[in-house]
Amino acid sequence: MHNPDHSQDVTAGEVLAPYLHARAADFLRGLRLHSESGSDTAGAEEAARTLRGAARRISGTLHTFRPLLDAAWADQLRTELAWLSGTLALEQACTSRLVRLVDALSRLSNGSGPVPAARGTDSAGLTVGAARAGALLERQLTLARTRAHSASLQALGSARFHAIADAVALLASEVPLGPAGAAPAVEVIDAPAELAERRLLDAVAALPLTRAAHPYNADALELATGETQDAPWHHTRALLRLHRYATEALHTGGEPDSVLYEAARALDRHRDAAEAATAAATAARTPRIAPATAYALGVLHADQRHEVEAARFAFQRAWRRTTAPVP
Amino acid sequence: MHNPDHSQDVTAGEVLAPYLHARAADFLRGLRLHSESGSDTAGAEEAARTLRGAARRISGTLHTFRPLLDAAWADQLRTELAWLSGTLALEQACTSRLVRLVDALSRLSNGSGPVPAARGTDSAGLTVGAARAGALLERQLTLARTRAHSASLQALGSARFHAIADAVALLASEVPLGPAGAAPAVEVIDAPAELAERRLLDAVAALPLTRAAHPYNADALELATGETQDAPWHHTRALLRLHRYATEALHTGGEPDSVLYEAARALDRHRDAAEAATAAATAARTPRIAPATAYALGVLHADQRHEVEAARFAFQRAWRRTTAPVP
Numbered sequence: 001m002h003n004p005d006h007s008q009d010v011t012a013g014e015v016l017a018p019y020l021h022a023r024a025a026d027f028l029r030g031l032r033l034h035s036e037s038g039s040d041t042a043g044a045e046e047a048a049r050t051l052r053g054a055a056r057r058i059s060g061t062l063h064t065f066r067p068l069l070d071a072a073w074a075d076q077l078r079t080e081l082a083w084l085s086g087t088l089a090l091e092q093a094c095t096s097r098l099v100r101l102v103d104a105l106s107r108l109s110n111g112s113g114p115v116p117a118a119r120g121t122d123s124a125g126l127t128v129g130a131a132r133a134g135a136l137l138e139r140q141l142t143l144a145r146t147r148a149h150s151a152s153l154q155a156l157g158s159a160r161f162h163a164i165a166d167a168v169a170l171l172a173s174e175v176p177l178g179p180a181g182a183a184p185a186v187e188v189i190d191a192p193a194e195l196a197e198r199r200l201l202d203a204v205a206a207l208p209l210t211r212a213a214h215p216y217n218a219d220a221l222e223l224a225t226g227e228t229q230d231a232p233w234h235h236t237r238a239l240l241r242l243h244r245y246a247t248e249a250l251h252t253g254g255e256p257d258s259v260l261y262e263a264a265r266a267l268d269r270h271r272d273a274a275e276a277a278t279a280a281a282t283a284a285r286t287p288r289i290a291p292a293t294a295y296a297l298g299v300l301h302a303d304q305r306h307e308v309e310a311a312r313f314a315f316q317r318a319w320r321r322t323t324a325p326v327p
Numbered sequence: 328m329h330n331p332d333h334s335q336d337v338t339a340g341e342v343l344a345p346y347l348h349a350r351a352a353d354f355l356r357g358l359r360l361h362s363e364s365g366s367d368t369a370g371a372e373e374a375a376r377t378l379r380g381a382a383r384r385i386s387g388t389l390h391t392f393r394p395l396l397d398a399a400w401a402d403q404l405r406t407e408l409a410w411l412s413g414t415l416a417l418e419q420a421c422t423s424r425l426v427r428l429v430d431a432l433s434r435l436s437n438g439s440g441p442v443p444a445a446r447g448t449d450s451a452g453l454t455v456g457a458a459r460a461g462a463l464l465e466r467q468l469t470l471a472r473t474r475a476h477s478a479s480l481q482a483l484g485s486a487r488f489h490a491i492a493d494a495v496a497l498l499a500s501e502v503p504l505g506p507a508g509a510a511p512a513v514e515v516i517d518a519p520a521e522l523a524e525r526r527l528l529d530a531v532a533a534l535p536l537t538r539a540a541h542p543y544n545a546d547a548l549e550l551a552t553g554e555t556q557d558a559p560w561h562h563t564r565a566l567l568r569l570h571r572y573a574t575e576a577l578h579t580g581g582e583p584d585s586v587l588y589e590a591a592r593a594l595d596r597h598r599d600a601a602e603a604a605t606a607a608a609t610a611a612r613t614p615r616i617a618p619a620t621a622y623a624l625g626v627l628h629a630d631q632r633h634e635v636e637a638a639r640f641a642f643q644r645a646w647r648r649t650t651a652p653v654p
Contacts, residue, residue, distance in 0.1 A: 108549055126608070215542030216637030221630060222435055281453070284622045294618035295611045298625020303548055306633055310543030 012068045012189045013181035019249040020061060024172035027054035031165055034156060048088045048152065055085040058168070060245035064196045068188060070176035077171075080164045087155045093275070094145035098138060100276045104303050105134045105296070129292030133300060136283050136293060193246040200239040204319060207232055212312040213320075220309035221302055230274045233312065237267035259322045266315035273307035280304060339395045339516045340508035346576040347388060351499035354381035358492055361483060375415050375479065382412040385495070387572035391523045395515060397503035404498075407491045414482045420602070421472035425465060427603045431630050432461045432623070456619030460627060463610050463620060520573040527566040531646060534559055539639040540647075547636035548629055557601045560639065564594035586649045593642035600634035607631060 030050030037043030059081040062074040109130045155161055175181075180188050211217055220229070244260055284297040357377030364370030386408040389401040436457045482488055502508075507515050538544050547556070571587060611624040 107545070215640060216633070218434070218630070218633070218637075221626075221633070284618065289618050291611065291616050291618055291621035294621040295625040295628075298622035298627075299548075299629040300625075301622075302626040302629030302633070303545070306543070306545065306548070306629070310545075313542060 010185045011182050012065075012185045013175060013177040015185045015189055016061065016065055016068065016181075016249060017175045020058065020175050021172055023054045023057045023061070024168045027051060027058065027168045028165075028172060030054060045092070048092065052085045052088050052092075054168075055081040055088075056241070057245050057248070058171070059085070060242050061249050064242055064246045065189075065192050065249070067192055068178060068181040068183075070178050073176045077164070077167050080160070080167070084155065084161065084164055088152055090148035091145055091152050094141050094148055096272065097276050097279055098141040098145070100272060101137050101141070101279060101300065101304075102134055104276070104300055105130050105137075108296075108299060108303060126292065126296065129290070129294075129296035130299075132290060132293040133280075133283070133296035136286060136289065136297075137279065140283055140286075141279065189250065193250055196239070196242050196246045200236070200243045203232065203236040203239050207236060207316075209316045209319070212309075212316045215313055217309065220312065221305040230270070230308070233267060233270050233315075234274075237264070237271060240264050240267060257322075259318055263315055263318040263322060266311050266318055270308055270311035270315065273304045273311055277301050277304035277308065337512045338509050339392075339512045340502060340504040342512045342516055343388065343392055343395065343508075343576060344502045347385065347502050348499055350381050350384045350388070351495045353377060354385065354495045355492075355499060357381060372419070375419065379412045379415050379419075381495075382408045382415075383568070384572050384575070385498070386412070387569050388576050391569055391573045392516075392519050392576070394519055395505060395508040397505050400503045404491070404494050407487070407494070411482065411488065411491055415479055417475035418472055418479050421468050421475055423599065424603050424606055425468040425472070427599060428464050428468070428606060428627065428631075429461055431603070431627055431634075432457050432464075435623075435626060435630060453619065453623065456617070456621075456623035457626075459617060459620040460607075460610070460623035463613060463616065463624075464606065467610055467613075468606065516577065520577055523566070523569050523573045527563070527570045530559065530563040530566050534563060534643075536643045536646070539636075539643045542640055544636065547639065548632040557597070557635070560594060560597050560642075561601075564591070564598060567591050567594060584649075586645055590642055590645040590649060593638050593645055597635055597638035597642065600631045600638055604628050604631035604635065 027050075030047050030053075033043060033047035033050060037047050059078045062069060062078045062081075066074050109127050208219070211219055222229070240260070240263060244257075244264060247257065247260075280297050280301040284294050284301070289297075354377075357374050357380075360370060360374035360377060364374050386405045389396060389405045389408075393401050436454050535546070538546055549556070567587070567590065571584075571591060574584065574587075607624050607628040611621050611628070616624075
C-alpha cells in the first residue's frame with residue numbers, strides 16, 4: 001500500500017486533494033449533463049451514472065480518510081451523498097433487474113418466442129406460464145421504475161440536492177482537512193488505507209470460499225433464508241469498493257487492478273442475481289396468479305439463485321488470483 | 328483391449344462362457360432370493376437388484392458379442408431380458424425418484440421441518456408451498472410405485488418369466504455359439520469389444536463436453552426442451568454400460584476401472600436428476616393446485632435441472648481422466 005511518490009515534503013492533504021478535486025469535477029460534469037439532457041433518456045442516464053460514480057468515490061474517500069479530514073464536514077457530506085446515490089441508483093436497478101429477469105425467462109423458454117400452435121400442450125402450458133410471468137414482472141418492475149424515476153427527478157430538483165451540489169463545488173477547489181491532514185503523507189496516509197484493506201481481508205476470510213470453489217455446491221438455493229446467507233457477500237462488496245477507491249486515491253493515474261475489478265464485478269453480479277431472485281419470489285406472492293405463472297416464477301427464482309452461486313464461484317476464482325502471489 | 332491371456336488354443340466361446348455362466352448363476356441366485364424373500368421387503372429388493380444386474384450383463388454381452396453367438400437365440404433372449412429388467416427397474420426408480428425429490432425439497436426449505444409460527448408470512452408461504460409440493464409428489468410417486476410393484480410381482484409369476492428363467496438356467500452350463508465362436512479367441516474376440524468402445528467414443532465425441540467443462544453454463548435449464556437435449560447423454564450412458572460389460576467379460580477377475588465407473592455414476596445421476604425434474608414438472612400440471620405449490624415445484628424442477636448440469640460437469644471431469652494418458 002505504501003506509495004513511493006510520497007516524499008517527506010508532501011502533506012497528506014496534498015495527496016488526497018487532487019483525487020477529491022477530480023471526482024468533484026466529475027460530479028459537476030454530471031450535473032451539467034443532467035441539466036442539458038432535457039427529454040433525452042440516454043443523456044439523462046449518462047448524467048445519473050456520472051453523478052452516482054462521483055458521489056460514491058467522494059463518499060468512499062471521505063469514509064476511509066476521515067482521520068485526515070474535517071470529520072464533522074466529512075460525515076455530513078457523506079450522509080448526503082449516500083442519500084443521493086441511493087436515490088439515483090434505484091431507477092437503474094429496476095431497469096437492469098427487469099432486463100435480467102426477462103432475459104432469463106427467454107433463455108429458460110429456449111428463446112422460442114410466441115408459442116407455436118403445433119407444440120404439445122405440456123410444454124406449451126409452461127411457455128404460457130413463462131410469458132405470463134414475464135408480463136407480471138414487467139408490470140411490477142415498470143411501476144417501481146416509474147416511481148424511482150419520479151423520486152430521482154424530485155431529488156435532483158430539491159433544496160437538499162442544491163446544498164450537496166454547492167458542497168461539492170467547494171470541494172472541487174478546496175478540501176477541508178483536519179489537523180492530521182497537514183502532516184507528512186508518508187507518516188499518516190497509509191494507515192487509513194491499510195485499515196480499509198484489512199477490513200476487506202477480514203470480511204473475505206469470513207466468507208465460505210472453500211465451499212464456493214466447488215462448482216454445483218447448491219449452497220445458494222434455499223426457499224427461505226437466501227437473504228441472511230447473502231449479507232456477508234454484500235458486506236464484502238461494499239468493503240471491496242472502499243478498498244478500490246482508496247487505491248485509486250493513492251495511485252492516481254496508475255493502472256486499475258483488473259483482477260480486483262473482476263472480483264468486484266462478480267460481487268455486483270451476486271447482488272443483482274440475489275435481488276432478481278427476490279423480485280421473482282415477490283411476484284409469486286401476487287394474489288390470484290395462475291399455477292403455471294407461479295411455476296415459471298419458481299423456476300426463475302431458482303435460476304437466479306443458481307446465478308448467485310455462480311457469482312460466488314467467480315468471485316473466489318478472481319480473489320484467489322489477487323492473493324496468489326502472496327501465499 | 329487385447330487380452331494377453333487368449334492363447335492361440337483358446338476359442339472365443341471358451342473366453343465368453345465363464346462370464347456368461349457366472350452371470351447366469353447370479354440370475355438364478357436372484358431368483359432363489361426372490362422366492363425366499365416372502366414379505367421381507369429388503370430381501371425382495373435385494374433379489375430384484377441381483378436379477379436386474381445379471382439380466383443387464385447377460386443382455387449386454389449377448390448384444391456386443393452377437394457375431395460369436397447363435398444370433399437368433401441371442402436376439403430372442405435379449406428381448407426377453409430387456410422386458411424383464413425394464414419391468415423390475417420401475418419400482419426402484421419410483422422409490423429413488425421420490426427420495427431424491429423429498430431430499431431436495433427439504434434442502435431447499437433449509438431442513439426447517441415444521442413451519443414455526445413465528446416465521447414471517449412470506450417465507451412461511453413458500454415453506455407451506457414446499458410441504459404441499461412434497462405431499463403431492465409423495466402421493467403421485469407412491470401410486471406409481473405401487474403400480475410398478477404389482478407389475479413386478481405379476482411379471483415374476485408369469486409364464487414369460489419362467490421361460491426366461493429356463494433359458495438362463497441352460498446358459499449357466501452351456502452357451503449357444505455361432506460358427507465364429509469356435510474360432511481362436513485371439514482372432515475374433517477383440518473386434519466386437521472394440522466396436523462397442525468405438526461407439527462409446529463416437530457418442531462422447533458428439534457431446535458438448537467443452538461447454539459442460541465450464542461450471543454454471545446454465546445449459547441444462549430450459550422450460551421446454553430438456554428431454555431432447557438429454558437424449559445424447561442417455562445414449563452415452565447405455566453405450567458406456569455396454570463397454571463396461573464387454574471389458575468385464577474379457578478381463579474376468581481384473582480390477583474394475585474406477586474412473587469409468589465414476590463416469591458411469593455421473594451419467595446415472597444425470598438420468599435420475601432429469602427424470603426427477605420431469606416428475607416435478609408433471610406434478611405442476613396437476614389441476615387446481617395452489618400457486619405456492621406450483622412455485623415450489625418450479626424451484627424443484629430448476630434445482631433438478633441444475634443437478635443435470637452438475638452431472639454433466641462431473642462426467643466430463645471423470646472422462647477427461649480416462650482419456651488423459653492417451654492425448
